[in-house]
Amino acid sequence: MQPKSIDEAISLLESHGDSAKYIAGGTDVIVKVKEKKITPQYLVSLRRLMELSYIQRDNEGILRIGALTTHRMLESSPLIKKHYPAIHDAVKNIGSIQVRNVATIGGNICNAVPSADGIIPLLTLGTHLTLVGPKGKRSLPLKSFFLGPGQTLMTHGEILTEFFIPPLLPRTSGAYIKHTRREAMELPILGVGMGLSLDENKKTCAKVRIALGVAAPTPIRAVLAEEYLTGKEVNEQTLAETGKKAAQETKMRDSIRGQAWYRKEMVSVLINRLGFKCLERID
Numbered sequence: 001m002q003p004k005s006i007d008e009a010i011s012l013l014e015s016h017g018d019s020a021k022y023i024a025g026g027t028d029v030i031v032k033v034k035e036k037k038i039t040p041q042y043l044v045s046l047r048r049l050m051e052l053s054y055i056q057r058d059n060e061g062i063l064r065i066g067a068l069t070t071h072r073m074l075e076s077s078p079l080i081k082k083h084y085p086a087i088h089d090a091v092k093n094i095g096s097i098q099v100r101n102v103a104t105i106g107g108n109i110c111n112a113v114p115s116a117d118g119i120i121p122l123l124t125l126g127t128h129l130t131l132v133g134p135k136g137k138r139s140l141p142l143k144s145f146f147l148g149p150g151q152t153l154m155t156h157g158e159i160l161t162e163f164f165i166p167p168l169l170p171r172t173s174g175a176y177i178k179h180t181r182r183e184a185m186e187l188p189i190l191g192v193g194m195g196l197s198l199d200e201n202k203k204t205c206a207k208v209r210i211a212l213g214v215a216a217p218t219p220i221r222a223v224l225a226e227e228y229l230t231g232k233e234v235n236e237q238t239l240a241e242t243g244k245k246a247a248q249e250t251k252m253r254d255s256i257r258g259q260a261w262y263r264k265e266m267v268s269v270l271i272n273r274l275g276f277k278c279l280e281r282i283d
Contacts, residue, residue, distance in 0.1 A: 002045045012044050013157050020044055025102040028111045052161055061167030067106025067160045086121035086174030086193050093178050106160045112152045115187045119219045121176045123211035124195035125165045133158030146218035169197040173281035175274045189258040190214050192270040196278035205229045215250040222246035239275040243268030
């Protein structure tokens with residue numbers, strides 16, 4: 001089924017109940033169908049809803065990204081690369097070019113796996129998202145969206161339509177590191193992102209957001225680490241302590257890709273690297 005409007009898509013899903021599922025790029029849904037993790041009788045394609053594919057920043061500095069925007073569109077956008085480099089860092093390493101040409105940022109977030117690269121930079125930017133469903137439209141912070149692995153606050157029939165990113169503070173930049181065993185198409189052992197704003201002296205942290213993937217059942221913000229660094233000079237000593245505090249906020253587990261103790265150690269290492277990368281990009 002290929003609806004031509006959001007209302008038609010919602011109506012189709014409602015009429016078929018639990019036997020139907022939305023599909024956008026299909027890079028996650030089709031894999032789940034083949035592995036028999038889900039068995040929908042009907043797939044409601046969102047690919048014709050081209051009004052949900054855009055990257056726009058208005059005169060006030062508000063960035064809006066449509067949920068059907070592909071990773072390749074984000075990777076190729078000069079606006080994203082220059083002003084939102086953490087997003088660029090993340091999307092350029094998702095799958096192959098062929099995958100990035102069809103995979104959507106909305107699908108990456110709705111899949112809600114702790115290892116999703118696209119989630120982490122959006123968390124560092126204070127992103128909100130918009131959902132449209134049978135009961136109307138609602139917005140909520142991205143950080144509140146995830147309930148557990150593969151679980152979100154979306155209700156049956158709702159469609160994720162847009163990401164809303166507030167204006168950046170002066171002297172702000174960001175970075176994301178996908179830590180893997182090899183330079184190839186692979187899920188991260190750990191994903192760490194930072195958004196850093198400096199004071200007028202370009203030394204003191206005015207605001208910081210730190211997000212971690214594969215560090216808990218859901219992607220998380222390292223709030224205590226953020227509180228520690230805010231108001232302090234950003235240097236090797238303060239970043240080391242920030243990394244330690246962030247590691248303490250994690251709920252690591254062993255998996256086939258890496259052991260918990262190793263992931264926790266790497267949080268400190270990567271936050272140090274991210275801090276200096278942000279300083280370099282702000283200059």
